[in-house]
Amino acid sequence: xxxxxxxxxxxxxxxxxxxxxxxxxxxxxxxxxxxxxxxxxxxxxxxxxxxxxxxxxxxxxxxxxxxxxxxxxxxxxxxxxxxxxxxxxxxxxxxxxxxxxxxxxxxxxxxxx
Amino acid sequence: xxxxxxxxxxxxxxxxxxxxxxxxxxxxxxxxxxxxxxxxxxxxxxxxxxxxxxxxxxxxxxxxxxxxxxxxxxxxxxxxxxxxxxxxxxxxxxxxxxxxxxxxxxxxxxxx
Numbered sequence: 001x002x003x004x005x006x007x008x009x010x011x012x013x014x015x016x017x018x019x020x021x022x023x024x025x026x027x028x029x030x031x032x033x034x035x036x037x038x039x040x041x042x043x044x045x046x047x048x049x050x051x052x053x054x055x056x057x058x059x060x061x062x063x064x065x066x067x068x069x070x071x072x073x074x075x076x077x078x079x080x081x082x083x084x085x086x087x088x089x090x091x092x093x094x095x096x097x098x099x100x101x102x103x104x105x106x107x108x109x110x111x112x113x
Numbered sequence: 114x115x116x117x118x119x120x121x122x123x124x125x126x127x128x129x130x131x132x133x134x135x136x137x138x139x140x141x142x143x144x145x146x147x148x149x150x151x152x153x154x155x156x157x158x159x160x161x162x163x164x165x166x167x168x169x170x171x172x173x174x175x176x177x178x179x180x181x182x183x184x185x186x187x188x189x190x191x192x193x194x195x196x197x198x199x200x201x202x203x204x205x206x207x208x209x210x211x212x213x214x215x216x217x218x219x220x221x222x223x224x225x
Contacts, residue, residue, distance in 0.1 A: 055211075
């Protein structure tokens with residue numbers, strides 16, 4: 001089966017600009033996660049979707065980060081405006097449902113200048 | 114709040130030598146414990162998990178881990194390391210597969 005697809009793989013922007021990441025989960029997977037992985041740290045959950053509804057966004061900096069999962073399939077994560085501390089790898093993962101193992105994409109590496 | 118500590122940031126082992134990566138956790142209830150591996154430029158892959166039952170769990174790629182409740186530990190082991198095992202390893206604790214908290218990772222270097 002095809003894995004979790006993410007794009008772009010790399011993105012370089014200047015601070016205060018906006019950026020968007022895209023994730024296509026494994027077909028049929030109802031649960032989708034976005035993680036932020038800062039260099040030297042483990043992944044931190046930003047938001048979890050169940051179909052097109054938000055299950056957990058408690059660690060999402062809502063003043064600058066937003067995410068949507070229209071139609072319960074693809075998802076986009078947006079940062080506007082970006083700050084230097086947003087430099088990280090953004091990982092998307094999906095699972096059949098929340099009680100099932102997560103499958104991770106290869107991530108988008110974001111560098112803020 | 115749940116937390117995971119991986120005390121070793123970086124470990125170097127010789128190919129063919131045994132490996133043990135340490136993990137300590139803090140969790141208010143019965144923990145669900147995981148080990149993931151991340152190769153450079155890639156996402157995380159689940160190596161093994163402990164939910165309940167036998168405290169010695171077997172995973173993929175010849176890895177195993179032992180849950181010790183008295184020590185709040187879940188150390189990862191492999192009897193003979195291969196060069197392809199060089200990667201970063203993350204221990205994690207959660208409520209099932211959800212609300213997972215990851216440790217800061219241990220980077221494994223394998224020398225010939």
